[in-house]
Amino acid sequence: MVEQSEITEFSVQEGDLKVKISKNSHQAAQVSIQPGSEIVRQTTALPVVTPAEIKPAETAQTNLHEIKSPIVGTFYRAPAPDADPYAQVGSMVSPGTVLCIVEAMKLMNEIEADVSGKIVKILVENATPVEYNQPLFLIET
Amino acid sequence: MFNIEEFDIKLDTEFIGRNFIYCDEIDSTNTVLLNNKDFSQNGTVLLAEYQLKGRGRKDRVWISNAGQNLTFSVLLKHDLKEYNVNVINLGASLSVAQAIENLYQLNVELKWPNDVLVNKKKIAGILIESTSKANKISKLAIGIGINVNQPNFPGKFEIQPTSIRREFKELVSREKLLSEVLNNFETMVDIAHDEPTKVLNDWRNRCKMIGEKIKIIEDDKMRTGLFEDIDENGFLILKAGDKTEKIHYGDVSLR
Numbered sequence: 001m002v003e004q005s006e007i008t009e010f011s012v013q014e015g016d017l018k019v020k021i022s023k024n025s026h027q028a029a030q031v032s033i034q035p036g037s038e039i040v041r042q043t044t045a046l047p048v049v050t051p052a053e054i055k056p057a058e059t060a061q062t063n064l065h066e067i068k069s070p071i072v073g074t075f076y077r078a079p080a081p082d083a084d085p086y087a088q089v090g091s092m093v094s095p096g097t098v099l100c101i102v103e104a105m106k107l108m109n110e111i112e113a114d115v116s117g118k119i120v121k122i123l124v125e126n127a128t129p130v131e132y133n134q135p136l137f138l139i140e141t
Numbered sequence: 142m143f144n145i146e147e148f149d150i151k152l153d154t155e156f157i158g159r160n161f162i163y164c165d166e167i168d169s170t171n172t173v174l175l176n177n178k179d180f181s182q183n184g185t186v187l188l189a190e191y192q193l194k195g196r197g198r199k200d201r202v203w204i205s206n207a208g209q210n211l212t213f214s215v216l217l218k219h220d221l222k223e224y225n226v227n228v229i230n231l232g233a234s235l236s237v238a239q240a241i242e243n244l245y246q247l248n249v250e251l252k253w254p255n256d257v258l259v260n261k262k263k264i265a266g267i268l269i270e271s272t273s274k275a276n277k278i279s280k281l282a283i284g285i286g287i288n289v290n291q292p293n294f295p296g297k298f299e300i301q302p303t304s305i306r307r308e309f310k311e312l313v314s315r316e317k318l319l320s321e322v323l324n325n326f327e328t329m330v331d332i333a334h335d336e337p338t339k340v341l342n343d344w345r346n347r348c349k350m351i352g353e354k355i356k357i358i359e360d361d362k363m364r365t366g367l368f369e370d371i372d373e374n375g376f377l378i379l380k381a382g383d384k385t386e387k388i389h390y391g392d393v394s395l396r
Contacts, residue, residue, distance in 0.1 A: 067275065067276075068276040069276065070273045070275075070276045070277055070278050071227075072374065072376075072389065073389055073390070074390050095274075103198075103389075103390055104227065104374075104376075104389045104390065105227065105230055105231070105253075105254035105255065105375060105376070105389055105390065106197075106198055106254055106255055106267065106269060107226065107227070107230050107269040107271060108198075108269070108270045108271070109270075109271045109272075109273055109278065110270065110271065110273065111273045112272060112273065114274050127360075129389070
């Protein structure tokens with residue numbers, strides 16, 4: 001099919017499966033299957049973007065580490081309404097430092113840092129709902 | 142005095158309570174189980190006769206007379222996917238309810254998310270605390286307080302407390318009750334893993350507020366509506382007009 005068309009390269013992705021088919025003028029069609037997490041859909045003869053050239057937005061700044069919520073719940077920055085927050089922008093943290101609590105149905109889940117670094121951004125307002133895997137903190141490592 | 146031998150004879154579990162720690166006085170059984178590296182075995186149970194910092198949600202305290210009740214925590218470290226954790230949360234209250242009903246034939250109801258009531262009064266409460274590293278829950282301490290032989294409860298409470306002694310009109314064995322709760326709890330943890338909908342259905346059957354008009358209060362916010370159901374995570378589905386909302390915290394009461 002590729003041989004007979006004007007298309008020289010073609011790639012499509014479903015979920016984690018990425019299929020790239022390319023035709024060089026004098027070579028047989030080659031099929032390569034590569035795992036990838038990028039969303040790429042190309043069906044024209046535009047220059048093919050290889051996985052190495054695509055970076056998800058979150059890793060564009062390589063020294064920023066995201067802390068994500070392990071559960072659906074409500075985000076709290078302090079252990080009690082009148083207590084000091086666990087962490088502030090600018091706080092230095094290390095693995096094991098408690099950053100916040102996410103509560104769901106009287107389950108108080110303390111979230112600890114898993115890296116050393118400085119908190120550069122708190123992405124969620126206190127006492128607001130968060131989804132599973134929603135980014136909560138950015139830590140500069 | 143808690144008779145560990147009597148408790149042990151009745152305990153019929155594979156892992157829950159097989160490592161059992163008894164102490165007179167402690168800050169909070171949840172805190173110690175989560176933070177003390179010596180207590181790391183899956184299923185460890187820590188029972189304290191008195192908690193200096195026993196607590197409920199946020200800044201509320203759990204008050205319990207020394208030596209008359211049960212205040213303990215169970216440590217779980219395996220299979221803690223989010224789904225199971227929420228089902229285990231509701232299932233913990235179910236295990237306590239079943240134990241009280243089996244041993245004392247009391248009519249036990251559940252109040253969302255995990256309060257245990259007899260005659261509309263609170264007989265047991267649960268607070269779960271967990272630790273997550275990155276986005277994975279690594280340890281879960283299920284803190285359970287059951288009012289067993291306390292004769293009276295002076296003071297003001299959001300929900301009137303009661304005890305098994307007050308309802309059953311007799312002093313009861315704390316050892317037998319604890320082993321019954323832990324036996325039920327271990328069975329429930331297995332079911333929560335293999336067939337979570339069964340745990341949720343059993344919970345629904347014991348919650349008499351489903352289908353009723355309720356109010357949910359959190360801080361200074363109040364929501365009202367119909368308690369339609371719980372979802373697959375155990376979250377409360379509140380229907381107000383033609384809008385439905387999923388609630389994951391707050392104090393629920395009938396309107």
